[in-house]
Amino acid sequence: MSQAIAHPVTSSTIETLLNHRSVRQFTDEAVAPEVLETLFNVGRMVSTSNYLQAVSVVRVTDPELRRKFRQISVDMDEETYNKAVAEGKKLGHPYVETAPELLIFCIDTHRHHQLVPSAQTDWMEVTLIGAVDVALFAQNMMAAAESIGLGGVYLGSMRNDVKRASELINAPEHVFPLFGMCLGYPTEEAKQIAQKPRLPLEALVSENSFEPATQPQLDSYNAEVRAYYEARGDHKLADWTAQVEKTFGTPLRSDVKDVLNTQGFGKR
Ligand SMILES: Cc1cc2nc3c(=O)[nH]c(=O)nc-3n(C[C@H](O)[C@H](O)[C@H](O)COP(=O)(O)O)c2cc1C
Incomplete structure (x- = not known):
């Protein structure tokens, strides 16, 4: 599993x-x-x-x-x-x-x-x-x-x-x-x-100098999270951006x- x-x-x-x-x-x-x-x-x-x-x-x-x-x-x-x-x-x-x-x-x-x-x-x-x-x-x-x-x-x-x-x-x-x-x-x-997908390594780890995540990395992760929620039949949150907005929006x-x-x- x-x-x-x-x-x-x-x-x-x-x-x-x-x-x-x-x-x-x-x-x-x-x-x-x-x-x-x-x-x-x-x-x-x-x-x-x-x-x-x-x-x-x-x-x-x-x-x-x-x-x-x-x-x-x-x-x-x-x-x-x-x-x-x-x-x-x-x-x-x-x-x-x-x-x-x-x-x-x-x-x-x-x-x-x-x-x-x-x-x-x-x-x-x-x-x-x-x-x-x-x-x-x-x-x-x-x-x-x-x-x-x-x-x-x-x-x-x-x-x-x-x-x-x-x-x-x-x-x-x-x-x-x-x-x-x-x-x-x-x-x-x-x-x-099912396990919740995590951010890809490339968006998390850099060498010698901090590298922010790129937009394509974030877009692709959002798509993965969306697919995860859809597969679970859970429509409370759309994707990871929605999670961030829910938590940090207020x-x-x-x-x-x-x-x-x-x-x-x-x-x-
Ligand atoms: C410090 C901390 C607090 C958390 N608080 C809650 C909580 O109050 N209720 C809950 O259902 N899950 C809570 N979680 C679990 C997270 O929602 C969960 O780890 C995250 O969504 C990733 O899912 P996973 O652990 O199944 O991979 C918490 C996790 C951490 C690390």
Whole structure:
């Protein structure tokens, strides 16, 4: 099922990584505690900027908390959401509630302040360090999970209301929930989902000096994405340009900066 990407060198790790697709439908099979522990260990062994390990993970097992995180994924206030649910509407990302595992990945410099109370962690650079650390930790877990037959999806939608997400996990100052991750065993249907095409290498990689993508490269990629959506019978988006317009066409989670600041990050 792997997308036909030419890769002259291979290994089981490379095969796993090339076979990636997000999984949003899970079987009822639980992720065994020893599996989860192994995945966390894989996460914590990843490279970490300045050996700072600016990461924390909150595992959400409380169904009521799951429900509240799903509500955030809808980007609706609680009253409207509850009313819509009472009317039987299926809203937001159901997998936030139903996935066997929901993990919230946080930038964490709280423990650094425990050790060094005068630690200067409010520089923007520290936010970048933390965001990179968190992403690497999480992606090590995701790749390891996929290598043993699990699947998952990241949840940036948690930042639809990141203040509320912070409150839900009782994040103290110096902790910022960056994204979530659902994990579990993919249903047969989820395994069959075609991989989403990526930008071609020529548009991504240059030598010695930055080269922007050319218009023909972008046009050709747009055509590929259009064909992908058409094959899926998904007409919500026309092509990649439409995706970019949808995401960058309006202010994107404009409260994030304030919440970062409140949590003690990115002030200078
Ligand atoms: C940081 C991050 C946040 C994401 N947030 C969401 C999300 O909130 N909901 C969702 O369904 N998918 C989310 N995704 C998954 C992307 O939509 C997905 O990776 C992308 O469309 C490419 O598809 P693929 O992973 O199947 O190749 C997120 C991915 C990343 C890396």
